[in-house]
Amino acid sequence: MGDVKLEHVSKHYDDVTAVDDMNLEINDGEFICLVGPSGCGKSTTMEMIAGLTIPSEGKVFIGDREVTNLPPKDRGVAMVFQNIALFPHMDVYDNISFGLRLRNYDKEEIDRRVERASEIVQLGGMLERMPDEMSGGQRQRVAIARAIVRNPDVFLMDEPLANLDAKLRVHMRTELQRLHKELDTTIVYVTHDQAEAMTMSDRIAVIDSGQLQQIDPPLVCYNEPANLFVAGFIGSPSMNFLDGEITENGFVSTNIDVEFDPANVGVEVGRDVTMGIRPEDVYLVQNERQVANPTHRIEATTDVLEPMGDEIFVYLKLAEEAHADLEEASVAANDQLLMSVSPDSDIEEDRDVEVVLDRTRVHLFDTETGIALSHGIESTIQASGPADAEAESDD
Amino acid sequence: MGDVKLEHVSKHYDDVTAVDDMNLEINDGEFICLVGPSGCGKSTTMEMIAGLTIPSEGKVFIGDREVTNLPPKDRGVAMVFQNIALFPHMDVYDNISFGLRLRNYDKEEIDRRVERASEIVQLGGMLERMPDEMSGGQRQRVAIARAIVRNPDVFLMDEPLANLDAKLRVHMRTELQRLHKELDTTIVYVTHDQAEAMTMSDRIAVIDSGQLQQIDPPLVCYNEPANLFVAGFIGSPSMNFLDGEITENGFVSTNIDVEFDPANVGVEVGRDVTMGIRPEDVYLVQNERQVANPTHRIEATTDVLEPMGDEIFVYLKLAEEAHADLEEASVAANDQLLMSVSPDSDIEEDRDVEVVLDRTRVHLFDTETGIALSHGIESTIQASGPADAEAESDD
Amino acid sequence: MSSETSGVGVGADDAEMKRGPLGRWVDKAIKNPDRVYRAMFYVATVFFLVTTLFPFYWLLVLALTPNRLITNMGLLPKGFQPEVFITMFERVPFHLFMFNSFVLGISTTVIVLLIASLAGYVFGRLRFPGKSILMLGILAISYFPPAAFLIPLFELFTGNTALSIGAVTISSPDLFNTPAPMVLPFSALFLPLSIFILTTFYGQIPDGLEDAARVEGTTRLGALFRVIVPLSAPGVATAGVLTFIAVYNEFFFSFLMNNGEASSWAPIVAGILKYQGQFDTPFNLMAAASIVGVLPVAVLVIIAQERIVSGLTAGALKE
Amino acid sequence: METLSETQFAYLLLAPALILLGVIAVYPLVQTFSMSLFADQLTGSARLGEFVGLQNYIDLFTGARDFALPSAFLPTFTTQFPFVTDIYSSALMVTLIFTLFSVLFETLIGFGQALILDQDFRGRRWVRVAIIIPWAVPIVIQGMIFFLMFQPNIGFLIGTSDNPALLNQLGLIGTTPLRDTADALFLIIVADVWKTSAFMALLILAGMQSIDRSLYDVAKVAGASRWQQFKLITFPLILPTVLVAMLFRTIDAMRVYGIIETMAGCQTVPSLSCLVVTTFNAPLYGTSATVAFVTAGIIAVVVSVYIVNFASEGI
Amino acid sequence: ISTGGGDDNGGGNGGGGGNGDDDTPINTEEPTEEITVKWAADTRVADNEDAIFEALRNAGLPDNITVEIVAGSQVTDNRQAQYQQWLSGGRQEPTLLMMDSGWTIPFIARNQLQNLSKSLPSEMTSAIEDEYFAASVSTAKGTDGDLYGQPLFPDFPTMQYRKDLLRNAGYTDDDFDTWATESMSWEEFSKVTKEAMEANSDVQYGYTFQANVYEGLSCCDFNEFMTSYGGAYFGGRENLFGPVGDRPITVDEEPVLNAIRMVRTLIHGEDDEHALEGITGKIAPEAVLQWTEEPSRKPFTGGDAIMHRNWPYSIVINGAEPTEDNDQTGFGEDLGVMPIPYGVTPDEAMYEGTGGPVAALGGWHLTMNPNATDAKKQAAVQVFKAMQDEQFQLDMFEIIGWIPPRPSLLDSERAQQVPVIGRYLDALKVAGNNAIPRPVTVVWPQQSGKVSQEVNNAMAREKAPEKAMSDLKSQLEQIEQSAA
Ligand SMILES: Nc1ncnc2c1ncn2[C@@H]1O[C@H](COP(=O)(O)OP(=O)(O)OP(=O)(O)O)[C@@H](O)[C@H]1O
């Protein structure tokens, strides 16, 4: 019914390729988040699923029908638009009930549904307002209500919560999840909010420059990013990257060395690699005991502190390790490391500290191609194995 | 120059009061975030500062001039609009340079500034696109660039980053902060993104239903919310609230008791209070040693787990403590507690656990008025004293 | 304005007391340029009101003056003969002609708006090969003086054109003295203007709104009539008013496609000309008739202007 | 219908327009064009004479047909003072002069009126009606009003040579202006501007009303004065509408006939359409059809100026 | 698609359409069944439908025939355009048409009218030929000499004047009585007018007439001036209706030039460069150059002029008794009417039938649509018959002021009883007897425009008379040749 498939779909504008040979299979009832940098082709992908944009190449399937050239109304999709697109000449009630009225639902049914949808988005009592009499967030909620009053096979939501405050977002998030469970509808969801993507979706599709980079359950994307792009994109603040080289002793760079047996992790010696480590996997030596398998201690100086309330981001300047044999090229920006600590930690700016990394959380990428070589360098003690992840992503 | 003052400003629409007797003083060069639920009046406040909306009552000052009835062009403000509102008939270059061209800057100067602004928002190479050929995020970036090319006394930015992905947001955030430092301009900024509000602003103004709730530095708002509304609104996920009563032994509710000497925190016995505790201040007993001053252990069962990558949210169901003397009314929803733990914690769904609270982080509010009574119940060991905070907010 | 001279020449350095009213006004104006705009606005408004309304006033003067006295007219009626507004109906069943004009105008307007909406949608919002050629072709039809259509159309509408398909010959029906031979040419001749107007207006509606309607389940046509047309209300209403008035005033086909009788659907222009004798012209009756004839259009304009002018509330076209 | 390609769909929706125009406009034009290839026939029951090919067109452009027309078609520059008299005795020049000035002034005045109508003020409803209403006046009446105003001994706007009125004293018009081509042309332009400015005003107003008001907010905050808002926002955004309005006004003006006939007569102010109608009534059907097609051709040439503009505006 | 009714797009005989058998005799017996014939007339006829209908019945129209009046426009050009379309479109309706004598001939030339000579009983056609105003009949005939229309009424302009004002200048009722039948010369006329102007200094204008650039100038006003000076467009009466292309063009001859010079003198004064000797100048305002009938009548009716040339309709207005009802306009008995003055006497005239007190001929005919069904034609014949009835013609004179088409009827007692106009029948009869039709042929519509343009130019001093007329001559020449 509601499964969506894109087969070699591309969309070219005059001089821009918005979507580039995209293959995407979304199962019936699945909740998929599309994430990626601004302008990477998320909205275009949605529009092609909705039928608003006809692909330059490739085919689109919904259910078992090819719908590539089918008009939107016959595709059984509902959509929340990034630009909201309320009908300015209709009040909230008419905006929300538009699709139902088109389908000649009877008055009571419409009333009932509009009422429910407007409660979900907390717009009760505003049904008679015109769009230009509402705040940005209220408009966005109308747009959401307009989509959810219907019972489509597929929901397409393009940044539906962008204009809402944190509290309402959390509320809407749970409501959407409840709706998803209740209706068992496929949802394709674009968001730039990591928390949303992580908590709501069954799988996340990471897109860059119109190309699909990885599509996997959120934690797999987080813990085992397929490549440098995904690793850098997922997670906020971003993963730390250090360029270096594989030697017989493990990873060597201008500032950090990490010892391991290259054979164990299956990376040949001499390769240029980039090591990745997330801020929360960097620990002060005081907290070393929290880490089962730490690296050797790394000396650093704290630079800026960014208190966030529930955590503090600490920018570290790394001391240089002595590796005259490393080429100049790969040295750049290698001396910074971001670390997150809990707000009650006893830390100040401009102090010398020692940190350790969680070896199980160290990622290695091929510097040239960006492809992930290894997640965790002591393969035996990994938190969630890639085997599990693959199993999950198969269903 | 760039200080902004609202004196008893109200704005009424036909049947809605969008802004209600707002008093707001913003110092020259300050970075203020307006936050609040959707529809609370943030945009309206901005529009009154810009001169697009004339207050129904009250006065607006910019610098030492009263500007209540001055047209926008004479107020020296630049604004990023929530609805973006690019000029559809102008390409990106013309949109960005609009304000400069109005002021007859010479061609080179305009080119230089547009170039710089478009680099800041990462739109280099798109200067000849028309608005309808751009993605949502790209348009928003044009809108930002259009504001920052100018050198106004006051920047007004209404959710300028709402459509951007996390990475770009972080980038834009630092760019805006750098700009703020460089130009030493007053910035009034609306956002629903807590991280933005926390990291960027000198002070946060929390608004609800058109009324100013609190205006203080971010950490003060976080750690010492003035009332229930601010406490619940700031911080994501939201603070846990438990309704209870003050007895001689401290706080008593159906599910959690916290012992302390009411006299010490200055709350009279018998008062109905609401206790607040943030998810990150709830600890598993295993980690009790991280807390200097924990409460007694509380029994609970884990319910849903929400892994976020860098942390896991754990929903706890509390066991009921035996307090037959508490009225029924205040029992509602008192049996839930949200906790955040680090992702490597050894925790599963549906397991009995014991947790403790950080006493220094327990907040007490008057249930009826919502006004904060106490932040931390062992006043001696607070992390950042209210004295510091007040000193900060005074400059 | 009368104070103009008194203000000029008073030195700017003089004390406030000595300034003429204009001086003070200028002073205020400099402080508050809005006053200048207001003043300019009122001057312009009065100017336009006078220039547009004066001929009507004069028409009224003519109507109220007995025809015999219409000579050496000044600015006031010579004599006062309001019963002319009754006489005009006694002379000619003017209301019937007005009715005819209304029927012709409304049916043409409906046809034109319908067809032009479809075409305007196509030209304004779709891309397809042959678009520019077709637009130019449709435009080119309005290049021709109406006389260029007359003979073939007359033949067509009087049953003198035959279509032969093999052995069968169907001749066109005789529609003379019915509304059809007026409504059809009007529709065709006024269509290009409406198509162009609607093309520009429809073309300006953001795609997002049409997209939203289509995803909600309308066909493209549904989106046209439910979203694009209502949002283009000023344009549609304008096209409608322009078409209606054009029909109301048309005199070429109106004249030759019927025998000039009210019962044969002759429109208002024929009615007005009916007052005219071979040599004598009752200017007063014709003036009265035109005032009466223009009134319904005024009503129409009042009704339509709400659409034309405030069809959209502020910010309606936000994406 | 929805599964049609964009092109098919476009043509389907165009079908009603194309059918209507095909039967009611194109078919007659084809017939009329074929009429233009035949000689005139004034006697006998035949409408047309023998087939002459393009001779009618050749005659028209060489001046060989001028005798059959109320005035020369092209200006002739043979006499000693060519520009003074002969320009006004050429239908083409008279039409172009009329078109240039009437469209110019109608656009300017229409613009001004639209700006006023766009404001919010008390009583604007009535001002709107007042400004729009001349457009509703039938041409016969419009002609009558101005004819009488400028009729010696009836209207007060002109006097006699002994007792000239203000307009005469200013030297704007003579005392029998409606028999003088230059004077009459001037007055006909005035009459046309009076009536037709409303057409421009109406369209321009509609264009203004369709502009997203939030763009003005942006412009105001960016520091735009009223004039700059107009120049940078209003004007470019209504330009397409203005061009359409001017385009059709130009086409209409190039075909002016009714007001001439009712005010001064085709003999005095010969426009191209005058030639068509006069020969049509003569009835010189061949010549009339020829002039009609040549008129359309000339309009096409003039209109191409707009078309080029349109193309550059991307409409 | 091909057009029916012949291949008219192919240049063939598209005009006729229908059953153009316009020359077969019609059954002239009274039809027996109920039948209604449509008559395209004008609003004045329609307004008086009942009275006219009664008159027809009295004149013997059978009871089973009803006449339905289609009230076309009063504006003659509009009517012509309509009829042109109806007849060339081959429409069967209406059966009867009221046609201006000024443009009946082109319809005849295009075979668009029923040939009455061939299809009516000869006693009917000969009554017309013998008893009606000859000039009127001549405008209803084809080049073959056959009759295609039956005159309904003629129309002749006369000179109206204010007896009261002339009395101030010393003229008496005796003079007026003489003038009513014996017209004066232009010299005398201008002198008299000048005297009256001097005697009545509060009266603004002397002589008002029509010299706008329009058909009225070429067909009528100037035709009168010119003919009264013995000139002609195409060399005398016999060439009025052709042969086109084969007749002299005489507009540049001295009589024509004199007529122009005379008018120039009347308007611009004796010191005009091209003034005519003997004429007293400055008696007509420049405004005449822009005047048609109504604007020129207004000042006269308003009491601002002494002399006024116009059609009989204005006699009714100007000769009315001033009453409350007509706002005290009309001069009653003080209105005098005389034939148009003459330039030269018929003997001095250059061409046969010119000179003397000429009056341009107007008036309307009744014609029959050849496409009508035979039954309708049969009924129509009865209408023709009834309208030939003298009583009917007198009835019509009373009802709507149609001057009876038979000169003899103007002498009748009944005619003289008709209010107002009945007083002036003498002058009208002179005008009728000296009526000059316009030279209407198929090319007249083209020629008329040129004539009025050049003549107006010359009168307005924009061209010298000689130049204007030689220009005109070459244009007329070209038009003549084009149709030859
Ligand atoms: N033109 C108007 N007419 C009536 N009510 C209005 C109008 N504009 C705004 N409001 C109402 O005023 C209140 C404040 O609106 P405002 O736009 O300031 O909210 P906001 O804080 O910016 O919200 P958001 O975060 O959703 O953008 C809202 O409840 C809104 O519905």
Ligand SMILES: Nc1ncnc2c1ncn2[C@@H]1O[C@H](COP(=O)(O)OP(=O)(O)OP(=O)(O)O)[C@@H](O)[C@H]1O
């Ligand atoms: N009509 C168009 N013409 C040309 N380029 C276009 C057009 N529409 C979109 N693009 C380009 O295609 C690319 C993909 O656009 P899309 O809207 O899919 O991005 P997105 O992923 O939704 O970005 P955002 O997060 O900023 O909304 C962008 O670079 C955009 O500039």
Ligand SMILES: [Mg+2]
């Ligand atoms: Mg997008």
Ligand SMILES: [Mg+2]
């Ligand atoms: Mg807002």
